[in-house]
Amino acid sequence: MEKSRKKYTDLVDKAIADANSMHPDELLFTYKGIFYPATVCSPETFIALESFEGRSDDIILAGYPKSGTNWVSQILNDLIAISKKKTPGAESSVNDEELEEFPYLEFGDPEKYERMTRLPSPRFMVTHLCPENLPKSIFKSKAKILLLIRNPKDVATSFYHFCNGLPALPSYETWDDFFIAFMTKKMAWGCYFEYLSKWNKYADEENVMPITYEELKEDPVLGVKNIAAFFGVSLTEEQLQLVVERSSFQSMKKNSQKTHGTFGNILFRKGSIND
Template identity: 80%
Template sequence: MKIARGCGAVSGRSPEVFRAMESLEVRSDDIILAGYPKSGTNWVGQILSDLVAIFEKKTQNKESSVNDEELEEFPYLEIGDTGKYERMNKLPSPRVIFTHLLPENLPKSIFKNKAKILLLIRNPKDVATSFYHFSNGMSPLPSYETWDDFFIAFMTKKMPWGCYFEYLSEWNKYADDENVMTITYEELKKNPVLGVENIAAFLGISLTEKELQSVVERSSFQSMKKNAQKTHGAFGNVLFRKGGISDWKNLFSEDQNEKMDKAFEEHIGGTKLGIKLKYEVYCKA
């Protein structure tokens, strides 16, 4: 398996890159990790990398093909230069590909070839809170003087990857597809062992008890934060800030709570993804 690293954090999302992206031939054994920014994609990406490494070792009797020299491509599909997709076409299977994009902006071959898609979602109040801290710590992104300024931008669709509620609404159309599995940040945080077991089962990867524990430990927040400098360079400290649930309670005003509750109901309340998010549990003060 080859996975991507190091290149600009938000560079390369140009029309040319999107046109070039269509040349990527996604294979049926590729694994697509789809999640809006700050939903936990780097965390779940670690789990996927470890699972695929175990799978390769068992089925091909070899150590994972990932090593420092080979980490050529940044894992996010939409970030990079126009030549990235030709290079990705030459990488061996299975490939793990991350994306923050809406389904309509992805290469058609993902759906045509029925690649497995792991859809990661997180309660919108914590997404907004995490995105606020992330934006102010990441130089290519716009920074905000106050939380109130950020909240207005988040709610008026002025985020670099668009509106989170629209993101959930669009992906909800695919939630019942057999090649799509939805997992929430909260359920994985609450029971990482069960979460990893479910992901492995979806990918058809069998794990021993020891392998399962190893994947869970290596993907713990403490472990990933400790290795952040090594795995994500200068961005490490910004990417792994708290890794918790309900941090939104430190920022949201009563009025902001009401506005987000209303937006949630309007966009995805009662939908499959809306129900899965357990909004009443995680987003009510």
Template identity: 80%
Template sequence: TNWVGQILGDLVAIFEKKTQNEASSVNNEELEEFPYLELGDTGKYERMKKLPSPRLICTHLLPENLPQSIFKNKAKILLLIRNPKDVAVSFYHFSNVMSPLPSYETWDDFFVAFMSKKMPWGCYFEYLTAWNKYADDENVMTITYEELKENPVLGVKNIAAFFGISLTEKELQNVVERSSFQSMKKNSQKTHGAFGNILFRKGGVSDWKNLFSEDQNKIMDKAFEERMGGTKLGTKLKYEMYCKA
């Protein structure tokens, strides 16, 4: 989400420069606002009202927990998903360095919690199942972490096209370069403060191979097939490619 947030922030800034005069364009502080809907101080909602369109809001929430006006007003939704094995490993490391979240003595303990729906934002499979109902909506675009890693240029192009933002080749390259893992990690103290070292760990694909046991692979493979097999989002994740040992 931080990665895509960086991309969208740059795209909004480009859009602003092309469509607004200097007097009405948003300033840097406002561009950095883009809050998570479920995190932070409640005063952010008033600040968000003052932001000119397009406003960018990030969230980890299920669709039923979102304000229904988002769907009624046909707001554009970019749905980012990632393969469950890397999600689990990433969240394991994240949980153990974020004091508000539960920490785990071992990876095995975390895996049990992950598979038994004991995560702060709920169950991974329930999240995908809920959003799968909206996967065919014209106002929803789904992108995977893995495809964005495979071809960031094409990914940024597709995201910009979805939001109706035209880019020159130079602008495209700038967005891609600024949103690379190396660039974001280097600038993390400026963009994310003390959280910088926590949020930017590896930024790769298939880190699950370093932690998953053979039994855990079988458990996850079975759960994915039962819950997501044959669904649009399940197919989009290319599980056979990214999650089979």
């Protein structure tokens, strides 16, 4: 993930530019009762997503915003590279860049899913969506899903600073204003507690692996080992250490301008527990 990702940074840069010319009331829209950011999502995209065809070998990361999905995406991208016998962080070929898609499933244009049919397996996808808003084919295919969970207090704190730093989301003058929105489902992607409750129904499924931000932070070596085993990726000791080192907060923050463009300054704040 160290390599430059043009389509990723282009979409984020456009979203920020569009948001700067929008009224705060225009930044969010509702779809099936949940708010989403209008600069990266759309009702048309959600309608197109319903007919998306999942594959049994898709690799899916599910987590509410600010649960650590960018961090764990780094780990999973490196594990996929190793499974394909590639060196993590190596430059992509021109062909790889042409096939690249923004990894968050619900972000982008409605034609995205047709393009994704041409992506080679395994496809890697991230989502902030509740399970009932994902395509039914994902669950029918029994694709493996890594379910990322984080302490709600840290999620709320991180989301508060994120909203106030990213023009694509409404900002809040005070923590109290934010907290009211956070607890009353007036946030992008809805209520975190409802999100956890809905995903909890799938936690015991054979193809779903719950993991907490805290346990991965406390013992990243064991965490990466367990994630690799769940997705069937064999690691040498050297490869294990490389994945752990490349996914450290310090390493990701250092490379954030290359991997995430101007968004990197907003995205990587502290990456800590009990903030």
